[in-house]
Amino acid sequence: MTQLVVIACLAFDHRASADGLQKFKACLLQCPQVERVMEVCGTFDLIIQGHCEDMGDYTRGMEQLRQPLSEFVTRIETSFVTRTVDRDMPARSGxxxxxxxxxxxxxxxxxxxxxxxxxxxxxxxxxxxxxxxxxxxxxxxxxxxxxxxxxxxxxxxxxxxxxxxxxxxxxxxxxxxxxxxxxxxxxxxxxxxxxxxxxxxxxxxxxxxxxxxxxxxxxxxxxxxxxxxx
Incomplete structure (x- = not known):
């Protein structure tokens, strides 16, 4: 079965405790559907890449995170990857x-x-x-x-x-x-x-x-x- 690749961008509530945010990030890293977590600067604070079996699986996963998301996240935007194009760039020799x-x-x-x-x-x-x-x-x-x-x-x-x-x-x-x-x-x-x-x-x-x-x-x-x- 083809899995959905999910990219979620999160903006944190910076009034939240630093300790609570660290525990929330650690919790995300333990999720089996999460493949990669990136801390970024700009509009968002965290980008998560993961996978789901289907939209139902995604909805259930988000429901399980409802409480910490409401406590620590002020904005979340989710995209689903439908196609990727890789570019071959061999290492420069010299x-x-x-x-x-x-x-x-x-x-x-x-x-x-x-x-x-x-x-x-x-x-x-x-x-x-x-x-x-x-x-x-x-x-x-x-x-x-x-x-x-x-x-x-x-x-x-x-x-x-x-x-x-x-x-x-x-x-x-x-x-x-x-x-x-x-x-x-x-x-x-x-x-x-x-x-x-x-x-x-x-x-x-x-x-x-x-x-x-x-x-x-x-x-x-x-x-x-x-x-x-x-």
Whole structure:
């Protein structure tokens, strides 16, 4: 049987207690029909993607949520996906020529883990090796656009596959990298992070990220990383 794909946009009553809202979000994450929950900025505060067997199943599910919806939600708009169109965008290939002890070393984009601003230079990390490159973050972000990188804030550019977890707490996002580094996500780059959570990468690839409740009520998003050959 073909299932209905449901997209629900919720606006919260910001007079409600923060603790109550966190419990409500955690409750939504436990619903078997819910596939993905995205916190957003703008007209709505939360976007939920889920599925139902039919309209009757959807109506019954909404009825079960009637009490918390009336307590925490001031506006809800629901759409049903009837058709999706996927666009194939292969990862951009290329390389940077990086300074090394005896000259220049050719490093492919997919080998770079992260780029960190270091004064007037950019420190490019490739595994256990790194070097200082005289360049700007803006130019490197443009150079690596479409190659599977995301800018976390003005000083950090990271390959998506190098992100181990995205942690959300108190409306702030933090990325934990595979080397254990914790990097705060700037508000100006939150939408890029949300696209990762939603299963989209800046290069058009597909990621499956499922938020799960943390012990303190925050959300941890675990990435299914796309492996690249080294």
């Amino acid at each position: 390389a940077l020529w990086l300074p090394c002890k005896d000259g220049r070393r050719r490093v492919e984009y997919r080998q770079i883990d992260k780029v960190v601003a270091d004064g007037d230079y950019m420190r490019v990390h490739v595994g256990d090796w790194n070097c200082l490159l005289h360049d700007t973050m803006g130019h490197l972000a443009e150079e690596l656009a479409g190659a599977g990188f995301v800018q976390l804030h003005r000083s950090w550019l990271v390959r998506i596959d190098f992100i181990d977890k995205l942690i959300h707490d108190q409306r702030r996002w933090t990325a934990r990298l595979l080397d254990g580094t914790l990097v705060g996500v700037a508000k100006s780059h939150t939408q890029d992070v949300l696209r990762i959570v939603a299963g989209e990468s800046p290069m058009g690839g597909s990621h499956s990220a499922k938020p799960v409740p943390n012990g303190d009520g925050s959300a941890i998003v675990t990435e299914n990383r796309m492996k690249l050959p080294h």
